[in-house]
Structure formats: C-alpha cells, structure tokens
Amino acid sequence: MRRVLTAARMRAADQSAEARFSMPSPLLMENAGRWLADAARELGTTASRYVVVCGPGNNGGDGLVAARFLHISGLRVTVVLVGDRAKLTPESQRNLHALEPYGLHQPQPLGKVEARAGDVVVDALFGTGLTRAPAGEFSEAIQHMLRWRAAGAKVVAADIPSGLHTDTGEPFTPCVEADVTVTFGFYKQGQVLEPGATLCGDLRCVDIGIPPEAVTPQEGRELFLLEEADARGAIAPRRSDTHKGSYGHVLVVAGSHGKSGAAAMSALGALRGGAGLVTVATRSEVVEPVLGHAPEVMGWPLENRGPLGMADLEPLLEAAEKKDVLVIGPGIPRGDETVKLLGELLSRVDVPAVLDADALNAVATDLEVLRRAKGPLVLTPHPGEMSRLTGVPTKDLQKARVEVARDFARTHEVTLVLKGARTLIAHHDGTVYVNPTGNPGMATGGMGDVLSGLLGALLAQGLKLPEAAWTGVYAHGLSADLMVARRGRMGLIATDVAKGMCNVWTRWNR
Ligand SMILES: NC(=O)C1=CN([C@@H]2O[C@H](COP(=O)(O)OP(=O)(O)OC[C@H]3O[C@@H](n4cnc5c(N)ncnc54)[C@H](O)[C@@H]3O)[C@@H](O)[C@H]2O)[C@H](O)CC1
Ligand SMILES: [K+]
Numbered sequence: 001m002r003r004v005l006t007a008a009r010m011r012a013a014d015q016s017a018e019a020r021f022s023m024p025s026p027l028l029m030e031n032a033g034r035w036l037a038d039a040a041r042e043l044g045t046t047a048s049r050y051v052v053v054c055g056p057g058n059n060g061g062d063g064l065v066a067a068r069f070l071h072i073s074g075l076r077v078t079v080v081l082v083g084d085r086a087k088l089t090p091e092s093q094r095n096l097h098a099l100e101p102y103g104l105h106q107p108q109p110l111g112k113v114e115a116r117a118g119d120v121v122v123d124a125l126f127g128t129g130l131t132r133a134p135a136g137e138f139s140e141a142i143q144h145m146l147r148w149r150a151a152g153a154k155v156v157a158a159d160i161p162s163g164l165h166t167d168t169g170e171p172f173t174p175c176v177e178a179d180v181t182v183t184f185g186f187y188k189q190g191q192v193l194e195p196g197a198t199l200c201g202d203l204r205c206v207d208i209g210i211p212p213e214a215v216t217p218q219e220g221r222e223l224f225l226l227e228e229a230d231a232r233g234a235i236a237p238r239r240s241d242t243h244k245g246s247y248g249h250v251l252v253v254a255g256s257h258g259k260s261g262a263a264a265m266s267a268l269g270a271l272r273g274g275a276g277l278v279t280v281a282t283r284s285e286v287v288e289p290v291l292g293h294a295p296e297v298m299g300w301p302l303e304n305r306g307p308l309g310m311a312d313l314e315p316l317l318e319a320a321e322k323k324d325v326l327v328i329g330p331g332i333p334r335g336d337e338t339v340k341l342l343g344e345l346l347s348r349v350d351v352p353a354v355l356d357a358d359a360l361n362a363v364a365t366d367l368e369v370l371r372r373a374k375g376p377l378v379l380t381p382h383p384g385e386m387s388r389l390t391g392v393p394t395k396d397l398q399k400a401r402v403e404v405a406r407d408f409a410r411t412h413e414v415t416l417v418l419k420g421a422r423t424l425i426a427h428h429d430g431t432v433y434v435n436p437t438g439n440p441g442m443a444t445g446g447m448g449d450v451l452s453g454l455l456g457a458l459l460a461q462g463l464k465l466p467e468a469a470w471t472g473v474y475a476h477g478l479s480a481d482l483m484v485a486r487r488g489r490m491g492l493i494a495t496d497v498a499k500g501m502c503n504v505w506t507r508w509n510r
Contacts, residue, residue, distance in 0.1 A: 001224040001225060001226050001227055001230045001433065002186070002187055002205060002224065002225045002227065003186055003187075003212070003215060003222065003223070003224055004186065004187040004188065004189055004191075004192050004223040004224060004225050004434065005186045005187070005188055005189070005215065006166065006167045006188070006189055007128040007129075007166040007167055007188065009215065009216070009218070010128050010166075010185065010186060010188065011128065012215075012216060013185060013186065013210050013214040013215045014028065014185075014210065014214075016210075016214040016215075016216075017209065017210040017211070017214045020213075020214065021209075021210075021211055021213075021214060023209045023210060025058070025091055026091050026094065027209065028184070028208050028209060028210065029058060029061045029062055029065055029091050029095065030065055031184075031207075031208035031209050032062040032065065032158070032159070032182075032184045032206075032208045033061075033062045033063070033064070033065020033066040033068070033069060033095075034065065034066075034069055035182050035184070035206040035208065036062055036063070036065070036066035036122060036124070036156065036158050036182050037065075037066040037069035037070050037073070038069075039156045039180050039182045039204070040066060040070060040120045040122050040156050041070065041073065041075070042180075043120045043154040043156055043179060043180060044075070044118070044119065044120035044154065045118065046074070046075065047118065048075070048076070048118055048119050048120050049076045049077075049078060049115060049116075049119045049120075050067075050070045050075050050076065050077045050078070050119070050120050050122065051078045051080065051113055051115045051119060051120070051121045051122070051148070051153075052064070052066060052067040052070070052077060052078070052079050052080065052121075052122040052124060053080045053082065053110075053121065053122065053123055053124060053125050053141055053144075053145060054067075054079065054080065054081050054082065054092070054107070054124045054125070055082055055083055055124060055125035055126050055138070055141075055162070056082070056083035056084065056087050056088055056089070056092070057089055057092070057126070057127065057129045058089050058091055058092060058127065058129070059124050059125065059126055059127030059128075059129065059158050059159055059162075060081070060082075060083075060088070060089075060092050060124050060125065061088075061089060061091045061092035061095050061124075062124050062127070062158045062159065062184075063079075063122050063123075063124020063158055064079070064092060064095035064096055064098070064099060064124075065095050066122055066124070066158070067079045067099060067104060067122075068095070068098060068099060068102070068104075071099075071102050071104060072102075077104060078108055078113055079099065079104050079107040079108065080107055080108055080109075080110050080113055080141070081096070081107035082110060082125060082137055082138055082141045083137070083138065110137065110140060110141055110144060113144075114148075115148035115151070115153040116148070116151055116152060116153060117151060117152025117153065118152065118153070119148070119153040119154075120153065120154050120155075120156065121145050121148050121149065121153050121154070121155045121156070122155075122156055122158065123145055123155055123156065123157040123158060123161060123162050123176045123178060124158040125138065125141055125142065125145075125162035125176070126138070126160075126162040126163070127158060127159035127160055127162075127166075128159060128160065128166045128188065130160075130162065130163070130164075130165065130166065130172075132172075133172040133173065134162065134163055134172060134174070138162075139174060141162075142162055142163050142174040142175065142176055143174050145162075145176050146174060146176065146177065149177060149179075154179045154180075155176060155177065155178045155179050155180075155201075156178060156179065156180045156181070156182060157176055157178035157180070157181040157182070157200065157201075158182065159181075159182070159183050159184050159188075160181060160183060160188060160190065160191060160200070161175060161176035161177065161178045161181060161196075161199050161200060162175070162176045163175030163176055164176070164190055164191075164196050164199055164200075165190050165196075166188045166189065166190045167188070167189050167190055168189075168190055168193075168399070169189065169190035169191070169192075169193040169194065169195065169196030169197070170190070170195075170196075170399075171195060171196070171199055175199060176199070177199055177201070178199065178200055178201040179201045179202065180201050180202045180203075180204065181200035181201055181202070181203045181204070182204050182206055183200075183203060183204070183205050183206070184205075184206060184208045184210075185205075185206075185207070185208055185210040186205065186210075186215070187203070187205050187225050189223060189402070191203055192223075192225045192422065192434045192436070193401065193402070193422050193434065194420075194421045194422050197421075197422055197436075219429075219430070220410075220429060220430030220431070221406075221430055222430070222431050222432070223402060223431075223432050223433075223434065224431070224432070224433050224434070225433075225434050225436060226433050226434065226435050226436060226470055226474050227436075228474070228478070230470070230471075230474070231470070231471045231474035231475055231478075231508075232508040232510075234458075234463060234467045234468075234471040235274075235458075235461075235463070235471065235508065235510050237509070237510060238510065243276070244276035244277055245276055245277075246276060247274055247275055247276030247457075247460065247461050248275055248276050248277070248324040248325065248457070248459075248460025248461050248462070249275070249276060249277040249278070249279065249322065249323050249324050249460060250267075250270040250275045250277070250278045250279070250323065250324065250325050250326075250327060250453065250456040250457055250460045251279050251280075251281060251300075251319055251320055251323040251325070251326050251327070252266045252267050252270060252278060252279070252280045252281070252327045252328075252330075252453060252456070253280075253281045253282070253308075253316065253319075253326060253327070253328040253329070253332065253359075254266050254267075254280060254282060254327070254328070254329060254330040254331050254332055254449075255280065255282035255283070255286045255290055255330070255331045255332070256282070256283060256286060256331050256332060256333035257283065257285060257286065257333075259286075259330075259331030260282070260286045260289035260290050260293070260331070261293070261331070261446065261449075262330035262331025262357070262446070262449045263280050263282050263286065263290045263330060263331055263449075264280075264289075264290045264292075264293035264294055264297075265293075265330065265446045265449035265450050265453070265494050265495065265498065266280075266327055266330040266356075266449045266450065266452050266453035266456075267280050267290065267293075267294050267297045267453055268293070268294055268450065268453065268495060268498040268499075269449065269450035269451060269452060269453025269454040269456075269457070269498050269501075270327065270453035270454065270456050270457040270460070271294065271296055271297070271453075271457070271498075272450075272453075272454070272457075272498045272499065272501040272502065273453060273454035273455075273456070273457025273458055273472070273475075273501060274457050274458075274461055274505070274510075275453075275456065275457035275460050275461070276460070277298070278294075278296065278297050278298070278453075279297070279298040279299070279300050279319065279323070280297050280298070280299055280300065281300040281302055281315070281316060281319045282299070282300070282301070282302060283301070283302050283304075283305070283333065284301035284302065284303055287299035287300075287301050300315075300319045302315050302316070303315065306333065306335065307333045307334055307335020307336070307337065307338060308332055308333055308334065308335065308337070308338045308341055309335055309336075309337030309338060309340070309341055310337050310340060310341055310344070312341055313341055313344050313345060316341075316345055317345065317348060317349065320345070320349045320351070323351060324351055324352075324459070324460040325351055325352045325353065325354070325456045325459040325460045326345075326346075326349065326351060326352075326353040326354070326375075326456070327353070327354040327356070327452050327453055327455070327456035328342065328345075328353060328354070328355055328356070328359040329354075329355055329356035329357040329358050329359030329360060329452065330356055330357045330358075330448070330449040330452055331357065331358070331449070332357070332358045332359060334358040334361060334362050338358075338359075338362040339362040339363060339365050339366045339369060340366075342355075342359060342362055342363060342369055343366065343368070343369040343372055346369060346372065346373035346374065346375070346377070347372040347373060347374055348374065349374065349375065350374040350375050351375045352375045352376045352377070352378065352459045352465070352468075353373065353375055353376075353377055353378070354377075354378045354380060354452050354455045354456050354459070355377060355378070355379050355380070356379075356380045356448060356449070356451075356452040357385070357448065357449070357452075360379060360380075360381050360385045360388070360389060361385060361388055363379075363389070364385075364388040364389045367389070367412060370412040370413070370414055371412065371413065376414075376415070376465050377414040377415065378414070378415045378416075378417060378455055378459075378465065378468075378469050379414055379415070379416050379417065380417040380419060380448060380451060380452055380455065381416070381417075381418060381419065382419045382420065382448065383397060383398055383418070383419075383420055386404065386405075386408075386418055389408065390404060390408060392404060398420075401418055401420070401424055402424060402426075402432050404418070405418040405424045405426035405432060406426045406430055406432050408426070409426035409427055409428045409430075410426075410428050410429075410430050412428075413428045414428060415427050415428065415465045415466050415469050417451075417455075417469055417473060419448065419451075421438070421440075422434055422435065422436070423435040423438065423473050423477070425466055425469045425470040425473055427465065427466035427469075431466070433466065433470045435470065435473045435474055435477060436477075437473075437474050437475075437476075437477030437478045437480070437481055438476070438477030438480055438481065439477075439480055439481055439484055439489055440489055441480055441483070441484045441488075441489030441490065441491075441492035442477070442480050442492065442497070444492065444493055444494065445494065446493065446494025446495070447476075447480075447494045447497060449494060450476065450494045450495075450497055450498045451472065451473070451476045453498075454472045454475065454476055454498075454501070455468060455469060455472040455473075457472075458471055458472050475501065475504045476497065476501075478504050478507075479497045479498075479500035479501050479503060479504050480492060480496075480497050480500065482500060482503045482504065482507070483496055483497065483500045483503070
C-alpha cells in the first residue's frame with residue numbers, strides 16, 4: 001500500500017529530501033520532468049505536436065524540463081507560459097533559460113497555440129501549490145486544455161490536474177481532465193478520492209528521489225491507497241491437509257419475509273469468500289427460500305414472528321455457539337427491540353461481528369451498543385446509513401469522508417467501511433485505507449449483502465482487523481472489475497460478484 005499525503009506534508013517531504021537526503025529541488029524537478037516527458041511520449045507519436053502549458057511555480061518548472069527532454073528526443077514542442085514571467089520560481093527560471101539553446105525560450109502566447117487530435121498537451125500549470133480558483137489567463141489556459149482534449153488531443157498532467165484541490169479532491173471550475181497524471185513521490189489525498197480520482201485519469205506515482213524516510217509519520221492520521229499485492233498477500237494459500245472446519249463457520253443473522261434474497265446473498269458472499277461452513281439464522285418461513293438459493297447453507301429457524309427482539313436472544317445465543325463470526329443485518333425484520341437484542345447478543349458473544357444494513361439503522365438509535373460489544377466490530381454503512389449513524393447530512397459527510405469515517409471509527413473503537421466510489425476502511429487506530437477497485441456497475445441492490453458475507457468469511461478464516469476489512473473490500477471490487485472487463489457495466493448483479501470471487505481467487509492463486 002502507498003502512503004497518501006496532503007500538500008503540506010508533500011512540501012515538508014520535499015524540504016526534507018533537500019535538507020537530509022542531498023536531493024536538491026532542481027534535481028527533483030529534473031527527475032519529475034523526465035518522467036513527465038516519458039508519459040507524454042507514450043501518449044503521442046513522432047507526428048504529434050507536444051504543447052507544454054507551464055504555470056508560474058515549480059509545477060511549471062516540471063513542464064519546462066519535460067519540454068527540453070521532448071525536444072531533445074526530436075519531437076515537435078511548443079511551450080506556453082501562463083502568468084508573469086518575472087514571477088517564475090528560481091528553478092523554473094533556470095529551466096526556462098535552459099531552453100534557450102533550442103530556441104524554445106520564447107514561449108508562445110496561449111491564443112496563438114492550437115492542439116488537435118493526435119497531439120499531446122502537458123498540463124504543468126498548477127500542482128500542489130494551487131490555493132484558490134484559477135482566474136483570468138489561468139482559467140483561460142485550463143479552458144484551452146479542456147477544448148483541446150475535446151478535440152481529441154491527449155492530456156498528461158504534471159503531479160495533479162490543474163484546478164484540482166490537492167487535499168479535498170474538489171475541482172475548482174474549470175479543472176483539467178487528464179488522460180494520465182504523473183504524480184511525484186507520493187499520492188496526494190485529492191487524487192485518490194472522487195471526483196479527483198476520475199479527473200486524474202490513469203494515475204501513476206513515480207519516484208523522483210524522495211525517500212520514504214523524508215515523510216514524517218503521523219500516527220493516527222495516516223491515509224493509504226490499497227494495492228492488489230496487499231489484499232492478495234493477506235490471504236494464505238490453502239494447505240492440503242485442511243478441511244471445512246479449517247476455514248471457519250459464519251453465522252448470518254439476516255432475512256425476513258420478502259427479503260430472503262438479502263440473507264441468501266450474504267450467505268453466498270460468505271461461501272464464495274471461502275468460509276468452511278455458513279449457517280443462516282432467520283425467521284422459520286424464510287429458511288427454505290434461503291436454502292433454495294444456496295443449498296450449501298444450513299438454516300437455523302427463529303421460531304418467533306415479527307421484528308427481531310429480545311424473544312430471539314436465547315435462540316440466537318444458541319445459534320452463535322461454536323461460530324467464528326457473526327454477520328448481522330441484511331434484510332432483518334427491524335423493530336423497536338432490535339437494538340436491545342443486538343446490545344445483549346454482542347455483549348455476550350465473543351467473536352468478530354459484521355454489522356450491515358438494518359443492524360446499522362438499529363444501532364444508530366443507541367451507539368452504546370458498540371462499546372458493549374465483546375468482539376471486534378466491522379460496520380459497513382453506505383452514505384445514507386452513515387448519515388443515520390453520525391447525524392451528519394449525507395451531502396456534508398460525502399465532502400469529508402476521510403475525516404467522518406476516521407472520527408467515527410476512533411470514537412466507537414470499531415472498523416468502519418464507508419462504502420461508495422472509493423470505499424474507505426477506517427480503523428480505530430485512526431488509519432484510513434482507500435480502496436481503488438470497483439465500478440459503477442456495482443450500483444445495484446445486494447452488493448452490500450454480498451460484501452457483508454465476504455468480510456465474515458475472511459474473519460472466519462482468521463484474518464484480523466483492519467486487514468480482513470480492506471482485503472474483502474478490495475477483492476469484492478476486483479471481482480466486479482474483472483466481470484465488467486469482459487462485458488458492460490450495466491446488468492452486473494450482486495450474485496455475479498459473489499460468483500466472480502472465483503476469478504479473484506484464481507488470479508491470486510488461492
Ligand atoms: N513535491 C516534490 O517533491 C516536487 C514538486 N515539484 C513540483 O512543484 C509543484 C509545487 O510547486 P509550487 O511552486 O509550490 O506551486 P505550483 O506550481 O503548484 O503553483 C504555482 C504557483 O501559483 C500560485 N497560485 C496558486 N493558486 C493560484 C491561482 N489560482 N491563480 C494564480 N496563481 C496561483 C502560487 O503562488 C503557486 O506558487 C508540485 O506540484 C510539483 O509539480 C518539483 O518540481 C519536483 C519535486
Ligand atoms: K498540473
């Protein structure tokens with residue numbers, strides 16, 4: 001996994017690289033510009049015109065270095081300088097001067113430049129130094145780059161698309177939309193969260209000589225971008241001398257009249273997630289419909305009727321005996337007593353528990369239930385459920401997903417999976433992990449039910465938190481990505497993703 005920084009921490013790392021690791025800024029810029037030129041070359045051909053749009057700061061400097069490398073490799077380069085030339089940073093001044101022998105030191109005025117289909121535009125207008133909405137000629141420059149891209153030119157952004165806020169990922173208007181973003185040293189927060197992630201296009205983090213040691217750790221406030229190796233590595237290969245008991249027993253408390261499918265999808269998620277055994281505790285009339293979807297599942301009939309309440313406590317305590325993990329919530333019949341039942345159950349059963357769907361809505365009425373739980377908890381809210389858990393309006397919490405998820409996880413000592421595009425996994429130590437897998441094909445009912453069972457299966461197989469949570473979220477989204485690689489995003493359904501887990505395990509040789 002890769003550490004994700006804010007602009008301020010990036011600047012500090014930059015300074016530390018110079019002060020402690022003998023990597024002066026001009027050398028960092030030379031390395032950055034080299035990588036930028038390589039990425040631009042990949043997007044174009046020898047027939048392309050390479051239009052390098054440079055701003056007044058060091059982001060512009062990266063562009064000037066890239067222009068030099070592109071010219072030296074025999075390509076047709078046009079340099080555009082936006083802003084007051086006299087205000088160029090020293091490093092950028094030096095690199096503008098270095099273009100003199102090539103006749104590129106007299107940049108073209110923006111209005112006289114065009115880029116067409118087949119051309120490549122290098123966006124070196126603003127990087128991490130953007131502090132306010134681009135205006136005037138800066139805004140015009142971004143609008144030119146947007147128009148050129150619409151005409152078919154490819155855009156590679158230096159460090160971050162110009163107009164995108166480094167920390168929040170919120171785009172100012174206008175904001176560059178890149179085909180490729182080459183970011184230097186470390187990922188930035190605004191690049192790994194939506195809408196920034198989409199605006200970056202293919203995001204590549206390149207090493208320009210800043211060692212990891214240049215970053216001052218911030219215990220309890222770190223943000224990491226998950227990578228496939230992390231999730232794959234969390235799951236041990238299966239030994240031959242094992243049996244179904246070796247892979248845990250998941251108890252799914254889910255389903256109700258008309259919602260047997262939710263219980264079945266959670267159970268399928270657990271089965272496809274590798275659990276050895278899965279039992280579904282549900283109202284008696286729901287048992288058969290669930291088993292109809294998944295004959296591999298065992299049913300535990302809850303004889304009472306109506307919403308889950310204290311009358312179900314003893315039967316559930318009995319059902320929970322010899323189980324390795326509880327998954328509670330998908331499609332449950334929720335009533336006034338459900339939160340009391342959950343409080344009693346979780347305070348007496350000492351195994352990990354995944355709380356999803358209506359279990360979350362029940363807990364939202366008494367968060368004390370979370371503190372009383374004996375085993376570790378994983379909560380898997382979508383934004384609407386998170387709003388009910390926190391009281392923060394959905395549109396507000398979506399603008400501060402990292403902070404809201406981190407605060408809740410830490411306050412309530414849980415692992416929180418805040419679902420959505422770029423799902424976040426926040427652990428109670430304050431660390432937050434960003435999941436890059438998944439796609440809009442997953443915007444359909446049941447995906448969360450499958451995920452809840454999948455997380456239960458990984459916990460039942462012995463993965464600990466937060467690893468079990470981010471591994472499951474990564475694998476769940478990867479299953480959907482592998483599915484839509486061969487077909488459209490539309491029409492993807494939750495049971496496809498459950499079945500598709502076998503593609504992930506095949507890819508990971510598990
Ligand atoms: N991090 C590294 O290791 C390296 C980073 N490099 C590049 O440097 C930029 C950051 O450079 P900086 O000079 O701090 O700022 P920018 O170039 O991003 O911004 C330009 C400059 O513009 C001013 N400004 C900010 N907002 C506006 C606005 N809306 N309108 C007009 N002017 C604005 C502000 O004063 C900025 O200083 C980083 O992204 C990398 O690309 C190094 O080159 C390599 C090592
Ligand atoms: K840029």
